[in-house]
Amino acid sequence: MDYTQLNSTQRQEMFDAIGIQSIDELFDVIPTEIRCEDELDLMPALSELELQRAMAEMASHNHGAHDMPCFMGCGAYDHFYPALIDQLISRGEFLTSYTPYQAEASQGSLQAFFEFQTQIARLAGLDIANASLYDGATAVAEAALLSTNTTRRNEVLVASTMHPEYIAVLRTVLSDVHIKITMLDATDGCIAPETVEAAMSDNVAGVIVQSPNIWGQIEDWDACFAEAHKTPKTAGIAVFNPIACALLKTPGECGADIAVGEGQPLGNALNLGGPYLGLLAAKESFTRKMPGRLVGMTTDEEGRRAFCLTLQTREQHIRGAKATSNVCTNQGLMAMRATMFMTTFGSEGMCEMASQCWHKAHYLAGEILKLDGWKLTYDGEFFNEFTVECPCDVTKVVDFCKVRGFLPGVAAAGRRMQGLSKGNELIIAVTEKRTKSEMDGLVALLKEVSL
Amino acid sequence: MTTLEAVKKQSRGCKPTEPLIFEKHVEHIIGVDLPPLDVPETKVPSVFAGGCKTLPSFGQHDVMAHYTHLSDRNFSVDGNFYPLGSCTMKHNPRVNEWGAALPGFACLHPLQDEDTIQGALRLLYETRTMLEEIAGLHEVSLQPAAGAHGEFTALKVIRAYFSDHGQPERTVVLAADTAHGTNPASCTMCGASVQIVRTVDGQTDLEHLKEVIEGVGAENIAAFMITNPSTAGLFDAHIKEIADIVHAAGAKLYLDGANMNALLGRVRPGDFGADAMHYNTHKTFSTPHGGGGPGSGPIAVTEELAPYLPVPQVMMADDGSFYLDRDREKTIGKVRSFIGQFGVLVRCWAYISACGPNGLRNVSDTAVLNANYIAAKLCSRYSMPFFDPKNGKFCAHEFVTVPQDLLDKGVTLIDIAKRMIDYGVHPPTMHWPIHDCLMVEPTETESKAALDSFIDVMLQIADEISSEIELILKSPLESDIARADEVTAARKPIITFK
Numbered sequence: 001m002d003y004t005q006l007n008s009t010q011r012q013e014m015f016d017a018i019g020i021q022s023i024d025e026l027f028d029v030i031p032t033e034i035r036c037e038d039e040l041d042l043m044p045a046l047s048e049l050e051l052q053r054a055m056a057e058m059a060s061h062n063h064g065a066h067d068m069p070c071f072m073g074c075g076a077y078d079h080f081y082p083a084l085i086d087q088l089i090s091r092g093e094f095l096t097s098y099t100p101y102q103a104e105a106s107q108g109s110l111q112a113f114f115e116f117q118t119q120i121a122r123l124a125g126l127d128i129a130n131a132s133l134y135d136g137a138t139a140v141a142e143a144a145l146l147s148t149n150t151t152r153r154n155e156v157l158v159a160s161t162m163h164p165e166y167i168a169v170l171r172t173v174l175s176d177v178h179i180k181i182t183m184l185d186a187t188d189g190c191i192a193p194e195t196v197e198a199a200m201s202d203n204v205a206g207v208i209v210q211s212p213n214i215w216g217q218i219e220d221w222d223a224c225f226a227e228a229h230k231t232p233k234t235a236g237i238a239v240f241n242p243i244a245c246a247l248l249k250t251p252g253e254c255g256a257d258i259a260v261g262e263g264q265p266l267g268n269a270l271n272l273g274g275p276y277l278g279l280l281a282a283k284e285s286f287t288r289k290m291p292g293r294l295v296g297m298t299t300d301e302e303g304r305r306a307f308c309l310t311l312q313t314r315e316q317h318i319r320g321a322k323a324t325s326n327v328c329t330n331q332g333l334m335a336m337r338a339t340m341f342m343t344t345f346g347s348e349g350m351c352e353m354a355s356q357c358w359h360k361a362h363y364l365a366g367e368i369l370k371l372d373g374w375k376l377t378y379d380g381e382f383f384n385e386f387t388v389e390c391p392c393d394v395t396k397v398v399d400f401c402k403v404r405g406f407l408p409g410v411a412a413a414g415r416r417m418q419g420l421s422k423g424n425e426l427i428i429a430v431t432e433k434r435t436k437s438e439m440d441g442l443v444a445l446l447k448e449v450s451l
Numbered sequence: 452m453t454t455l456e457a458v459k460k461q462s463r464g465c466k467p468t469e470p471l472i473f474e475k476h477v478e479h480i481i482g483v484d485l486p487p488l489d490v491p492e493t494k495v496p497s498v499f500a501g502g503c504k505t506l507p508s509f510g511q512h513d514v515m516a517h518y519t520h521l522s523d524r525n526f527s528v529d530g531n532f533y534p535l536g537s538c539t540m541k542h543n544p545r546v547n548e549w550g551a552a553l554p555g556f557a558c559l560h561p562l563q564d565e566d567t568i569q570g571a572l573r574l575l576y577e578t579r580t581m582l583e584e585i586a587g588l589h590e591v592s593l594q595p596a597a598g599a600h601g602e603f604t605a606l607k608v609i610r611a612y613f614s615d616h617g618q619p620e621r622t623v624v625l626a627a628d629t630a631h632g633t634n635p636a637s638c639t640m641c642g643a644s645v646q647i648v649r650t651v652d653g654q655t656d657l658e659h660l661k662e663v664i665e666g667v668g669a670e671n672i673a674a675f676m677i678t679n680p681s682t683a684g685l686f687d688a689h690i691k692e693i694a695d696i697v698h699a700a701g702a703k704l705y706l707d708g709a710n711m712n713a714l715l716g717r718v719r720p721g722d723f724g725a726d727a728m729h730y731n732t733h734k735t736f737s738t739p740h741g742g743g744g745p746g747s748g749p750i751a752v753t754e755e756l757a758p759y760l761p762v763p764q765v766m767m768a769d770d771g772s773f774y775l776d777r778d779r780e781k782t783i784g785k786v787r788s789f790i791g792q793f794g795v796l797v798r799c800w801a802y803i804s805a806c807g808p809n810g811l812r813n814v815s816d817t818a819v820l821n822a823n824y825i826a827a828k829l830c831s832r833y834s835m836p837f838f839d840p841k842n843g844k845f846c847a848h849e850f851v852t853v854p855q856d857l858l859d860k861g862v863t864l865i866d867i868a869k870r871m872i873d874y875g876v877h878p879p880t881m882h883w884p885i886h887d888c889l890m891v892e893p894t895e896t897e898s899k900a901a902l903d904s905f906i907d908v909m910l911q912i913a914d915e916i917s918s919e920i921e922l923i924l925k926s927p928l929e930s931d932i933a934r935a936d937e938v939t940a941a942r943k944p945i946i947t948f949k
Contacts, residue, residue, distance in 0.1 A: 002805070035718055036718060039808040039809060040808040042581055051805055062555040064555070066558035074562055076561050082482065097741075098877070111471070118948045119506055131743070169785050177640070218499060249501035269557040270558055270559055271556070274791055310941050313941070317632035329740075343514055358495060363491060363493070416562055
């Protein structure tokens with residue numbers, strides 16, 4: 001079904017109104033030689049019932065967090081979210097509306113995004129936030145550009161412990177705009193402040209450090225950003241996990257000027273990697289250089305509280321080539337999910353969730369350490385994710401667990417992780433969803449595979 | 452003032468204003484619970500302890516009420532006629548939502564082994580091949596997250612191609628003066644400079660195109676970005692000549708695919724000489740706009756550009772299994788994390804599969820028919836610079852009106868647009884691509900009754916401008932708020948609640 005709704009009588013009435021005999025006349029302007037002579041080579045149309053069957057069939061060939069305990073993380077986490085999110089988000093008023101350019105017809109979306117911006121700013125411990133970007137990786141790239149645009153410098157320092165996909169995207173984005181990326185090498189899985197100090201110069205626009213980092217280690221943001229700030233105007237750019245911010249020091253508390261992150265953990269499904277949402281928060285001084293949409297609070301002509309998109313002169317549809325970013329469509333519905341999630345839990349609920357992640361991850365790490373030959377790769381503190389050295393081939397571990405119905409974590413080796421390692425590290429994430437029995441089950445499998 | 456009085460003061464009409472979540476916070480009440488912790492606790496070292504303690508919460512029923520009330524303060528495709536030009540606000544089939552929410556799609560981790568996600572990879576592969584066929588181009592990448600991201604990605608691909616072919620100096624991109632703002636902004640993101648090509652009567656000015664090429668120097672030009680049908684809602688009759696001129700300069704023709712809803716099954720961009728293009732699945736292929744996203748912006752390119760596409764690429768192996776190719780030697784690299792907007796692409800697959808080849812063609816035929824029908828019914832009252840059916844000048848899937856006669860009576864375009872809100876119609880795109888215009892795109896999924904009702908609304912507004920101009924100037928009268936003060940919002944921005 002193509003979802004059109006005109007019968008042949010109606011079509012004829014419309015032809016008459018226009019003054020045409022056939023639909024083809026409307027396409028006469030297209031030169032004959034470039035028109036399609038044959039119909040497109042696609043499968044014939046499916047009815048809705050066939051469509052449901054076909055999709056259910058394809059979905060049945062997938063296994064994931066719905067039928068296996070999932071200990072995979074690295075930027076996408078199997079967190080719990082309340083059923084009300086799916087119900088509310090499917091309201092057509094949210095689902096099928098456009099970007100809220102017409103304030104008078106969009107107060108619902110606008111108020112929700114304003115609340116989202118405030119929640120994200122508070123979570124990051126900063127002053128302002130935008131209404132979302134595509135994902136964590138592109139948010140990092142936008143933050144880098146924000147720092148170079150505001151300082152007119154052309155170098156960023158980047159922690160090598162950041163998610164390798166974020167580094168890869170940053171390289172792509174910065175490759176043709178003459179901005180130099182200087183990688184900061186890790187010491188014991190983290191960035192040492194001395195490393196930042198050694199790399200600093202007057203040309204550095206921003207210092208980008210992710211915490212927890214790709215290995216799950218909590219970085220010393222305070223010290224790294226303190227080094228950055230020894231050079232005036234250099235921005236400390238924190239790449240953060242929004243769940244961790246309910247329990248651990250926020251980017252703002254650690255001296256960050258800009259904070260970006262992947263918002264998926266806030267009420268969004270794993271979705272094989274998308275759609276997710278990029279989070280971007282910053283100090284107030286960045287307001288007029290922010291990329292993406294911003295909702296502002298104002299009044300209407302009769303004095304009521306009202307909301308509208310604001311500072312649009314930063315954006316591509318007004319400013320064209322001089323816009324702060326080319327981003328147009330963002331991740332509105334994902335931001336809506338995130339704000340519903342944060343409203344449902346509040347700080348108290350999110351702190352409980354984050355605490356459970358902490359306790360469970362530390363329990364599991366402790367149990368794995370009791371196994372012969374298994375050890376933690378790094379000694380530093382971690383939140384909900386940690387790295388272990390497998391005493392055998394990591395691929396063997398992953399395959400063995402997979403056959404037994406477990407997703408044990410992410411192997412650091414291989415192309416999937418952009419060549420992060422050649423070793424046998426396994427990065428294990430534990431959310432509040434993992435039960436003690438699932439964790440004990442995983443430990444038993446790890447014991448068995450390494451015997 | 453009592454609570455009731457306060458609410459009434461803030462409300463317009465019968466719908467109460469919704470307080471902000473920050474004003475509704477109830478200490479120690481949250482909307483959902485978690486199971487008790489089932490492992491021993493580990494102390495958080497004080498050096499790390501901290502965190503945000505200021506996110507408000509309240510009970511579950513009030514969470515539902517909050518968002519239900521907010522949803523009530525929104526226009527939507529479901530509830531309103533939504534003729535936003537260039538945005539293709541068509542019906543969003545719910546079977547697509549049903550499919551995307553299946554646990555076998557929604558609960559997949561992006562770093563899982565390929566043997567555990569064969570169904571998902573098959574869906575991606577089929578989406579890829581369907582989009583290649585519709586474009587008439589060699590290869591599609593599903594990576595870009597939205598249309599502008601697709602532009603960025605394709606321009607990177609084109610630049611990489613030229614660098615690889617010893618022509619790194621090709622850094623100038625041409626764009627029409629009616630181009631989407633994203634076109635020049637994407638060029639900037641790619642380190643390319645933009646030169647504007649004039650349009651005449653909504654069509655590319657071929658002579659000016661040649662002049663610009665000569666002025667810039669053919670050897671410096673990477674691409675010409677064109678939207679076809681143009682943003683003025685017209686098929687460019689000279690598209691083949693344009694392609695020839697661009698190719699003769701050694702440059703590539705880039706199609707901004709925002710208006711693909713007029714071309715499906717009628718013309719394939721590859722057949723008129725496009726070398727690269729992006730789709731907007733949230734326009735053409737019915738994936739919901741979601742109040743501003745998510746979108747998805749797959750790009751299609753010719754065989755010579757294909758080696759530079761971003762990674763990963765979904766492939767089919769000889770044995771019929773599917774895998775992700777992450778090792779393309781000449782790739783521009785990664786443009787986003789993981790493997791694209793998968794959940795959006797599920798909906799895209801479902802839509803194309805539901806339509807089939809004949810259905811897709813009927814989509815475009817009907818979209819074009821609906822636009823021409825409205826234009827024909829309104830052109831006597833709303834002047835249309837490019838529409839003259841008696842002389843065979845039709846519009847594509849959208850049309851532009853510059854209602855000068857009405858504006859001369861003392862109203863602005865904004866006044867007309869805001870009055871539409873009173874009639875439950877979302878205002879069309881305004882002041883773009885030309886000054887003082889409304890751009891109307893009805894899409895193919897509207898019924899004749901809906902089209903007729905919209906026509907009546909527009910004629911009524913034209914009448915009101917003559918007879919009751921005050922109504923127009925004060926509009927919208929029926930909406931949740933009167934006109935928002937956007938000037939103060941920009942002058943003294945309040946981005947967060949304090």
